[in-house]
Amino acid sequence: MNQKTDNDTNGTKNVSEFSPSFIKLIIALTVFTLVLTFFSGKIYPYVLDFPEVFKGGLILPWLGAMGLTIIQGINEFNGQIFLFGTQSKIYLLVSILLIGIVFPTLMMFGLKNSSQKKNSSSEEKKYVFYPHSVQVILSGIILISIFVSSIIHFYVASKISENMKRNIAIEDNRDNIVSELIDLSNEARQFAILPHELGGGNGSFVLSSKDSKEKKYIELNNLKSFALVKEANYFLAPYKSDSLMTIVAVSKTRCSNPNFSNYNGQKGFVQVVANISKNSASTRVESSSRFNNAAGD
Amino acid sequence: MENLQKQRIIDWRWVGVGFCLLVIYHLLPSILISGFLVNGYLSLFGWMFIGIIILSFYFGYKSSGVTIIEPGIAAVLYSLLFIYSSKGMLYKTMNWNASPLLFYLVFFGVSFVFATLSAWFGERLQALKKENELKQSTPA
Numbered sequence: 001m002n003q004k005t006d007n008d009t010n011g012t013k014n015v016s017e018f019s020p021s022f023i024k025l026i027i028a029l030t031v032f033t034l035v036l037t038f039f040s041g042k043i044y045p046y047v048l049d050f051p052e053v054f055k056g057g058l059i060l061p062w063l064g065a066m067g068l069t070i071i072q073g074i075n076e077f078n079g080q081i082f083l084f085g086t087q088s089k090i091y092l093l094v095s096i097l098l099i100g101i102v103f104p105t106l107m108m109f110g111l112k113n114s115s116q117k118k119n120s121s122s123e124e125k126k127y128v129f130y131p132h133s134v135q136v137i138l139s140g141i142i143l144i145s146i147f148v149s150s151i152i153h154f155y156v157a158s159k160i161s162e163n164m165k166r167n168i169a170i171e172d173n174r175d176n177i178v179s180e181l182i183d184l185s186n187e188a189r190q191f192a193i194l195p196h197e198l199g200g201g202n203g204s205f206v207l208s209s210k211d212s213k214e215k216k217y218i219e220l221n222n223l224k225s226f227a228l229v230k231e232a233n234y235f236l237a238p239y240k241s242d243s244l245m246t247i248v249a250v251s252k253t254r255c256s257n258p259n260f261s262n263y264n265g266q267k268g269f270v271q272v273v274a275n276i277s278k279n280s281a282s283t284r285v286e287s288s289s290r291f292n293n294a295a296g297d
Numbered sequence: 298m299e300n301l302q303k304q305r306i307i308d309w310r311w312v313g314v315g316f317c318l319l320v321i322y323h324l325l326p327s328i329l330i331s332g333f334l335v336n337g338y339l340s341l342f343g344w345m346f347i348g349i350i351i352l353s354f355y356f357g358y359k360s361s362g363v364t365i366i367e368p369g370i371a372a373v374l375y376s377l378l379f380i381y382s383s384k385g386m387l388y389k390t391m392n393w394n395a396s397p398l399l400f401y402l403v404f405f406g407v408s409f410v411f412a413t414l415s416a417w418f419g420e421r422l423q424a425l426k427k428e429n430e431l432k433q434s435t436p437a
Contacts (some may be wrong), residue, residue, distance in 0.1 A: 017361050026317040033325045059329040098329065129314075129359050138321060144331045209381060 017128040025131040061095035103142045110135025127155035148275045174270050176231040177249050185281035187223045188245055192278040245276045311364055315371030323348035353412040357419025365416045372412035373405045
């Protein structure tokens, strides 16, 4: 026997758990939700053809408004005329109405009715479900959703800001290393061009030594600007020849791709390699796929 | 005999109210927070099952009588709404090799089982609560 449909003492009238106003409210809200749902034919807005700035949902209208403003600003800056589409306007309006007016009002009425019901006599509490329970629960769900989604947005925004700052720092660091390496390369080329009499290599990277029969290649210490470098650690590649010199620079600070292994086995450091010959010099940035072969001289 | 005829196995009012509450408590907030749901149809339907389980538990716990089958039927109706709205995308995403009819039957069956099970747990919790209240009110 279903307890909910037990007959009363006369055996004719069913006792309902739902107050009439509760039934009216849930029917109205269901119809509203279904209309909202089938507005564009499918169930969730991100499955729908939602305006891009509202991908975050209708719950945070200020994000949508901010997105539209930014898009308008960028378009005006580019000399394009940008007008909000009707769809965007409708979504923004619905979003503001729901979050700013409908749900706060529901919450207030729900709390007011709830407190009135608590103070009422037990005879008046004949139902289990009253409209204020729907109002309070629904508004509570929405408030929690706003709170949670705001935290998610705040976290994502702070991460993006952090990444942007980090990327800018990495780019600055990389540019400084390339600049220092270009200075070293130019000086090494000057050395190769100058004759032995003027302290140069006479067409090679070999130091002039009258006493020793063994060839001595130029070292980084022999370059004057080497004393000025500060952005990275510099090495000479082990393979040496008369006509080619390779300098490797590894950044002092860890940045960029952590999986990249540098010349000296370190991971996550920007590495710039300069190949220098008497006639030309080229620098190659490594460790970040985005910046590979970005610089050259 | 007359009383027996009036007894109903399924309380259709609860089916209707259950469906409406699923739409209000689950579908409406889902529309509003849609961007924060994980993308993809599989996670979408996972989200649906979570909603069905929580709300069926609530129906079972809150109803004054035994409400187990009713949330199940309401959940099947709600799943039907989902299936209709997704235009069969879940069926395509899951690479189901058998017939679509079998897929939908399994899907509705899973919804029904989840809903009835959680409603049953809700009823159990309600019964435990009533037992405790009875023990506390009865003098030793």
